Each structure stands twice: as structure tokens, then as C-alpha cells.
């Protein structure tokens with residue numbers, strides 16, 4: 001029972017005007033405080049991201065000498081990382097695999113042949129602003145340009161969000177979906193859809209649920225990996241009791257990202273009937289070892305999350321230093337298969353623009 005609730009119950013019919021006035025003031029104060037307490041922890045964390053590379057390095061006891069180069073690489077796609085994610089990094093280790101995913105490096109400034117701003121030709125697949133139609137029966141909604149973390153390997157790091165997220169926002173996309181009975185699955189993407197408030201998500205899910213031919217909802221998000229508290233009761237309520245079964249695809253790349261807090265919350269969602277999958281990107285210097293990926297699969301399974309895809313890097317400008325050759329990727333995957341039961345081995349895939357499905361390099 002909250003203090004506010006207790007106060008209301010303690011009200012007496014014969015209290016004096018002064019007592020009533022005092023109680024009113026106390027109630028106002030408590031209401032204001034309570035609204036602070038009630039702001040979900042994940043939203044407070046999202047409002048308090050680290051955006052200054054010098055602060056990040058100081059938190060990790062790392063020298064700042066290399067920063068000038070790194071900073072110029074980050075002007076278009078600045079640092080953005082939650083404190084809870086930084087807490088998972090190893091102090092004093094400039095090669096920490098979690099740090100590598102968020103801290104810009106001078107290599108990003110070097111143009112590399114074959115790497116472009118739109119590696120998947122998404123501009124070609126834009127049906128209406130905010131809606132991409134690449135594969136049969138499925139459509140992808142770009143619901144926001146915001147992310148709780150900026151990942152240096154992100155294939156949408158140059159995505160023109162401003163042209164997709166106009167004032168009309170989702171209206172056009174919803175109209176397009178309603179007029180296309182051949183689409184039966186909607187994928188919420190971004191940006192990161194779980195950076196939206198529950199209220200905004202609820203509006204969108206209600207609108208989607210009212211389109212009768214939609215049978216599946218999939219949400220792709222990295223937010224829970226960096227802020228596990230995002231998987232809170234309000235979200236669970238939003239995702240359950242729908243006419244469809246929701247699939248939540250997490251984007252975890254390293255076993256250390258599957259923290260005890262994330263495991264606990266994933267188990268809770270799993271027990272509520274939400275299907276949980278994980279997809280990773282194979283990243284040089286982060287997870288390009290079979291033992292790292294095996295540990296990631298083990299931890300995901302402990303959390304009730306099935307490893308789903310291991311993606312080859314999309315050739316986005318600024319991320320070439322993360323690339324692993326197909327030959328090396330297949331070797332890592334073969335070693336993973338030799339170590340794990342088949343159901344814990346994600347499929348090694350690559351997305352090729354214009355292809356009707358992802359290309360499986362090793363299953």
C-alpha cells in the first residue's frame with residue numbers, strides 16, 4: 001500500500017478545516033514525490049545516458065589520449081550508452097568487447113570499398129515512409145529513430161529517419177498495412193521500438209491488432225540488453241493477452257550482456273507466454289570466437305531465450321573494422337556446432353539486398 005493510499009484511508013469525517021488543509025498539502029507533496037518514484041526506472045536510465053566519451057573512459061579508468069581521433073568519428077553518430085551497460089564492462093581494459101561496441105574509433109573514418117551508407121538498399125524497399133517491405137508476407141515498421149545505445153556496427157547508422165518519421169508518423173503505414181491482406185506479420189524496428197513509452201506502444205499495438213489479416217507481431221530490440229529494467233510489468237501486460245502471440249527478438253552479442261537482471265526478467269516474460277529469440281551480429285574483437293558464442297547460447301537458454309541468427313555484418317560505412325570473412329565465420333560456426341546441441345546453434349546468415357530471404361551460410 002502506498003503512503004498516498006494510506007493517507008486517503010485514514011481520512012475522518014469530523015476532521016477540522018485546518019486538518020483537512022494540512023492533509024491536502026501533505027497529499028500534494030506525496031503525490032509529487034510519488035510521481036518521481038513511479039517514473040519507471042528504465043525511463044530514468046534512458047534519460048541519463050552517457051554521451052561524453054571522456055566521461056565513459058574516466059568511468060572505466062582508461063586514458064583519454066586516443067579521444068580526438070575517435071571523437072571526429074562520432075560526430076554523425078554520437079556516443080550513447082546507459083550506465084547499467086557500462087557497469088558490465090571491465091575496468092582498465094581498452095579492448096573490452098562491450099566497450100568496443102559503443103566507443104567510436106578512428107578506423108570508422110576510413111572509407112572501405114564495398115561499404116556504403118545503405119548496405120541493404122532499404123531506400124528501394126520503402127513502401128511508404130516508415131514502412132519497409134522486403135520479404136513476402138512481412139513488413140517492417142520503423143517506429144522511432146531513437147535507441148538506448150548507439151552500436152558502432154549498426155547498419156542503420158546513416159538511415160534517414162527524418163524522412164520516415166514525419167508528423168503523420170504511423171498513419172500512412174497503418175493504412176498501407178490495412179490495404180494489404182497478403183501481409184500477415186509486422187516487425188517493429190527502428191531505432192529501437194522499446195525506447196517508446198508503454199502508452200505509445202499500446203496505441204500502436206491496438207491499431208495493428210485491429211487489422212484482421214495480421215497474425216503475428218515481432219519486436220526487435222536491444223534496449224533490454226543494455227537496460228534490463230525495460231522488461232517491466234507494464235510491458236509484459238501490453239504484450240500478453242493479445243489475439244496473437246508476440247515474439248520479442250533480443251539483440252545480444254556477448255555472454256556478459258546476458259546479466260542476471262536480464263535473465264530474471266526474460267524468464268518472467270517467457271512464463272507469460274512471450275516467445276523470446278536472440279539474434280547476434282558476428283563482430284571482430286567482440287564475439288568472433290566459438291567459446292564466446294557457446295557461452296552466449298548457454299546464457300540465453302538459461303534465460304529462456306533461443307539463439308536464432310548469427311548475422312554476418314552488414315557492410316555499412318564506418319563498421320569495416322568489425323568484419324569477419326565468410327571463411328572465418330564458417331570455421332567459427334563449425335566449432336560452435338561441434339560444441340553445442342543443435343538447438344543452441346544459431347544459423348549463420350547474411351542479408352543480401354534484393355534476395356527473397358536471408359542467405360544461410362551455415363545452418
Ligand code: SF4
Pocket residue numbers: 146147148149150151153154155156157190191192222223
Ligand atoms: S540499438 Fe539497434 S538500431 Fe539502435 S544503434 Fe544499436 S543496432 Fe542500431
